Amino acid sequence: MDPIKNKIQNSSRETRQDLLGKILSYSCILLIVLVVLSIFFFVASKGIATFTVDHGNFWTFLTGKTWNPIVNNAKGQPEIGALPMIVGSFGVTILAALFATPFAIGTALYMTELASKRGERLLQSVVELLVGIPSVVYGFIGLSVIVPFVRNHFGGSGYGILSGSFVLFVMILPTITSMTVDSLRSVPRFYKEASLALGATKWQTIYKVILRSATSGILTAIIFGMARAFGEALAVQMVIGNAAVMPKNLLSSASTLTSILTMGIGNTVMGTVGNNALWSLALVLLLMSLLFNILVRLIGRKGRM
Amino acid sequence: MAEFIETKDVHLYYGEKEALKGINLSFPAKGINALIGPSGCGKSTYLRTLNRMNDLIPGVTMTGSIQINGKNIYSPKMDTVELRKKIGMVFQQPNPFPFSIYDNVTYGLRIAGVKDKQLLDKRVEQSLKQAAVWDEIKDDLHKSALSLSGGQQQRVCIARVLAVKPDVILLDEPTSALDPVSSGLIEDMLLTIRDEYTIIIVTHNLQQASRISDRTSFFLNGELIETGRTKDIFMRPQQQATDDYISGRFG
Numbered sequence: 001m002d003p004i005k006n007k008i009q010n011s012s013r014e015t016r017q018d019l020l021g022k023i024l025s026y027s028c029i030l031l032i033v034l035v036v037l038s039i040f041f042f043v044a045s046k047g048i049a050t051f052t053v054d055h056g057n058f059w060t061f062l063t064g065k066t067w068n069p070i071v072n073n074a075k076g077q078p079e080i081g082a083l084p085m086i087v088g089s090f091g092v093t094i095l096a097a098l099f100a101t102p103f104a105i106g107t108a109l110y111m112t113e114l115a116s117k118r119g120e121r122l123l124q125s126v127v128e129l130l131v132g133i134p135s136v137v138y139g140f141i142g143l144s145v146i147v148p149f150v151r152n153h154f155g156g157s158g159y160g161i162l163s164g165s166f167v168l169f170v171m172i173l174p175t176i177t178s179m180t181v182d183s184l185r186s187v188p189r190f191y192k193e194a195s196l197a198l199g200a201t202k203w204q205t206i207y208k209v210i211l212r213s214a215t216s217g218i219l220t221a222i223i224f225g226m227a228r229a230f231g232e233a234l235a236v237q238m239v240i241g242n243a244a245v246m247p248k249n250l251l252s253s254a255s256t257l258t259s260i261l262t263m264g265i266g267n268t269v270m271g272t273v274g275n276n277a278l279w280s281l282a283l284v285l286l287l288m289s290l291l292f293n294i295l296v297r298l299i300g301r302k303g304r305m
Numbered sequence: 306m307a308e309f310i311e312t313k314d315v316h317l318y319y320g321e322k323e324a325l326k327g328i329n330l331s332f333p334a335k336g337i338n339a340l341i342g343p344s345g346c347g348k349s350t351y352l353r354t355l356n357r358m359n360d361l362i363p364g365v366t367m368t369g370s371i372q373i374n375g376k377n378i379y380s381p382k383m384d385t386v387e388l389r390k391k392i393g394m395v396f397q398q399p400n401p402f403p404f405s406i407y408d409n410v411t412y413g414l415r416i417a418g419v420k421d422k423q424l425l426d427k428r429v430e431q432s433l434k435q436a437a438v439w440d441e442i443k444d445d446l447h448k449s450a451l452s453l454s455g456g457q458q459q460r461v462c463i464a465r466v467l468a469v470k471p472d473v474i475l476l477d478e479p480t481s482a483l484d485p486v487s488s489g490l491i492e493d494m495l496l497t498i499r500d501e502y503t504i505i506i507v508t509h510n511l512q513q514a515s516r517i518s519d520r521t522s523f524f525l526n527g528e529l530i531e532t533g534r535t536k537d538i539f540m541r542p543q544q545q546a547t548d549d550y551i552s553g554r555f556g
Contacts, residue, residue, distance in 0.1 A: 190400040194462070197358060198413040198469065199390030208416065213403050 040286070047283030050276040056080045061280060067244040067260070069277035080277045082257070084246045086284065089256040091161045091247065092236060093229040096168035097176075101222055104176035105211075111177075112184040113206055130174035139238035142167035147239055156251030159241030164256070167235050172225035179224055183217020184210060219299050227292035231285065233258035257281045309334035309503055310355065310473070315369035317350060317359065324350045326527040327369070332520070337495060337504045339514035339535065342524035343555070348507045351524065352475050355505070356392040357385050374472070390417065393466035397478040399458035401450035401465070406433075406442060409450045409461055413469035428468045436464035437494040456487025463491070467498070476506040480513065492517050511551055515539050523547045 011019075050056045050069075056078050057064075064081020066073075073079050107127075111120050146166045151158030187210050195205040211218070233256075241253025242263055261281050268275040308331035317325040325347050332338050340348040350359065357378065359365045371378050378388055390413070401409050410429045411419075419425060429446065433439040438460035442453065450461055459479060466474060476495075480488035488510075495504060495517055508514050514521055515535060522532035523546075531538060531547045542548045549555055 188400075190396065190398060191402055193358065193361070194396065194400045194402065194465075195412070195416075196361065197356060197389055197394040197396075198416070198465065199386050199388075200412075200416045201386050204416045208412070209402055 043279060043282050043286050046276055046279035048280075050078075050080060050273070050280045054078055054273045054276055056273075056277070056280075062086070065246050069274045078273045078277065080280070082281060082284070084244055085255050085257045085260050085281065088161060088164075088240065088247060088254040089230055089258070089288075091250075091254070092164040092168055092240070092256060093226050095161065095165035095250075096172055096229045097222055097226045099165060099169040100173045100176055100225060104173055104180055104221070104225075105218065107173075107177045108180035108184055109206060109211075111181055113202070113210070127174045127177050130170070131178070135171065135232060135235040136238075138167055138171055139235035142235060142239040150251065154251055156249075157241065157253060158251075159239060159253050160249075160251045161240065161247055161254050162250040163239040164236045164254075167239055168229045168232060171232060171235060172229050175228055176221045176225040179221035180214075180218050183214045183221065186217065187213045216299050216302060220296050223292055223295050223299070227289055230288055230292070231258065233262045237262055257285050261285075308332060309374060310505075311372045312351075312354075313370045313372075315351070315354060315367065315371065317347075317354060317365065317367045319362070320364045324527050325354070325367075328529050330522060330529055330532060332503060332505060334503055335500055336519040337499050337506060337517055339518035339521045340505065340507045340524060341509075341511060341514050341521060341550070342530075343550070344509075346524040347527040348524040349477050352477055352505060352507050353394075355473070355475055356389050356394055357383075358394065360385065390469060391471050392473045392475060393469065393471035395459070395463055395466055395474065395476045395479045398482055399455055399462055401453075401458050401461055403449065403451055405447045406450045406453070406461055407446040410464050410468050412465060417469065429464075432464040432468040433461070435467050435494070435498060436460045437490050438464065454487075456483045456490065459483060459487065460491065460494070463494070471502070473503045473505065476504065478507050478509060481509055488513070523550060525550070 050061070051058050055076075056069075057075075057080075060077065061080050061082050063083055064079070065083050066079045066081045067084060068079040071079050107123065111123050115123065142163060146163050147158035149158075150156070150160070150163045150166070154162060191209050191213060192205055195209045196202075200208070236256055237259035240255060240259055242255050242259050243253035244255050244260055245253075247254035261278055264274070264278050268278065310332040312328055312330050315325055315328040316323065328347075328351055330351075340352065342348045353359045354367060354371060355373070355378075359367065367379070373388075373392070377383070402412065404412075407429055410432055411425045414425060414428060430439065430443075433442070438457055441457060442461075445452075450458060453461065459482075463479070480491050483491070492513060495506070498504070499517075499519070506514075506518065518535045520533065521535040521538040523530045523538065523542075523544075525546055531542060531544045533543075538547065539551055542551060
């Protein structure tokens, strides 16, 4: 056959390489999507089974205060009141975010606006170090330092929502700080110049221009911090007391969705009511992290306008 | 009789590099002064010494003295915040804040502590009218300034400076990022306020300098080559370099 005709009618080596690359990356994407979907499907099917197979009442699940899935109540439904855990999870998350946000914004402002290059690098590595510490270490420090501290200064046993939020405060501080730093750095330099050239002081410029332009980024940072706090299991479990009862105050033993999950999952048999009820808790966690993600997207979209 | 702005033997270094090599230059009160010269000749750097914006760049050192209205602005007692309230600056790229037009124009007044709503409203209208942009945007004052065109944004930025009623207005190539129509509007506007303000404008556009300025100074390689009335500089330059530059032989 004519060699030229042969050459242009068959794909070249480069085209074949291109195709191979495309196939590789698409199959990676497909694999990840499959994994995510199957996790969702698995958790959802197990979690919903509590209500369909074991005849748990969904309303009881959200508002009931008694958590004892193995025992049936007067109506013959399992006792799956998850409200104490839901309150516990939201309690530690919101408190931790409230404690951490001012410190994170302060640290981030210091790093971007005030510190020298050396001070900035030092703080940067401190923040990165805080991210890298395993959560069991945080939990252990919480157990041996924060729990006695809370017991001696605030009363109670020391185990409870307050201790949990103190531990989470330290754990989410670096997350919020480093994301706030990113959003402050992305404020264009000319906003700052324009403000200073109009006779604004450094503080006025930070407060009225830089923080205002970075608001959506800072909100995103806080929500990411909250998502991390909501999902943290080990460290919280070590200091919160793990009593599946409605917390009376910040100092009484409480529990979170994650702490009950990690405590219970090894002690139940697959397919039983007790096991399925834990999967329902996992489903709530999954839906919450989905919600946090959607919130971040919404804020990001609003910030771009 | 000392001039309104007087600079004596100003040297400025970016680290080791000498960007200004002993500038002696003075400006009378009121009127438009143009600074011309090729890129990198130091004219923008010189402009930024007048409101101490170079202080913000790390590694900059300066010697010499600059007096404005009889006060040494580089004296240790000088408050840069007060100085910059008196000396407004308009930048090359329109740089409105990502706020509403109203909040942009009132920014300078608000940071100075003005809270009187009526006064703020009045100044917004006055400044936007002076900046020749009022008629185009008067119904959209609470829209984001970022939604305006580049030319409108730049005029809002000028209004933002006019609102605080400075003594001096520094403009760093204010029209180089704009279309000819917007540039023309800004030139006309500068001509209407020339009797109230001391205006110093850096420009790459020689026609612009000759059209609007009363006095022109020519910079080259960090040195001031020639300064004088605009008519004289363009018609009868004394230095060969000035002649070469304005007749387009280099630059």
